[in-house]
Amino acid sequence: MEGMDLQNTVKEALNALYHHPDDAVRMQADRWLQDFQRTLDAWQVADNLLHDPTSNLETLIFCSQTLRSKVQRDFEELPSEAFRQLRDSLNTLLKKFNKGPPKVRTQISIAVAALAVHVPAEDWGDGGIMNWLRDEMNSHPDYIPGFLELLTVLPEEAYNYKIAARPERRRQFEKELTAQMEIALNILTACVNINDLKEQVEAFLFYYFFLVLHGVHCNYYRKLLEWVYLVAKSACETF
Known part of the structure; x- marks a missing residue:
């Protein structure tokens, strides 16, 4: 089936x-x-439909979930x-859905994060994904919420084991993320000084306090707790 025909079939199945x-x-549409x-075709079809300005919300949600799942499991x-x-x-999609729909933006964010688990830091450029993220935020401040x-x-x-990453790569990613926490701290410290972002940063901090308190007590989480504490302290001083 040709690409455009397959895209139309996906839309028809979702409508059904x-x-x-x-x-x-x-039920038949759901199974299909x-x-x-x-399928291998799902990569390109989902990507095309997410970039398609005529796609409705149902299509966007399904395709963002599909792309997230493909990155996690079938990379x-x-x-x-x-x-x-x-x-x-x-x-590009993260920027496109910067202001929503939230469900779509979240799925795209998870897909990017899952990609980072699979791919070594050097492939993201100097400093790994956190440096890449910082550079993107500096270059495109309008898209900072996303x-x-x-x-x-x-x-x-x-720690998401839905991601079919090789064990040695997963361990390396944990080390990379821990090593890059200072960059994340600097990003958040800068964001708390932006009025429009304070609420989102506060939600981020409360979420991670909860995550750490209920998470695995390993060195990574201890470092994460220190990181969150420092950001919270900085945020309180700013507020």
Whole structure:
């Protein structure tokens, strides 16, 4: 099936799933969509539909979930040279959905974070994903809210075993993230000085206090707790 035909079929299946009055038709559409998500074609189709300005909310949510799932579980389906194109596409989508819909933005953020788990720091440029994120925020300040969500989900993805990363790569990513905490601290410290971002940063801090208190008590989380404490202290002084 040609790419455009497949994109139209996805839209038709989603329309049937959410709007057809016949339960049997909805179940058939659901099965087809689940099977589609496991195909190699799902990468390009989901990406195309997310970039398509005519896609409705149902399509955007489904495709963002599909792309997130593909990055988490099926990344090794792609040739090694596909990383940069995928990263750039996800970055464009993160900017596109900077102001929502929130469900779509979250899925794209998780996809970028999952990509960072798979790919060594040097492939992101000097300093790994955290430096890349800082540079993107400096270059595109209008999109900082979306980038802040990515900063929120990055530590979560380090321990998300839905990501089919090789064990040695996962351990290396944990070390990379721990080593880059000072950069994250600097990002958050800068953000608390921006009035429009204070509420989002506060939510970030409360979320991580909760995560750390209920998380695995390992060296990574101890360092994360120190990081959150320093940011909270800085935020309180600023407020």
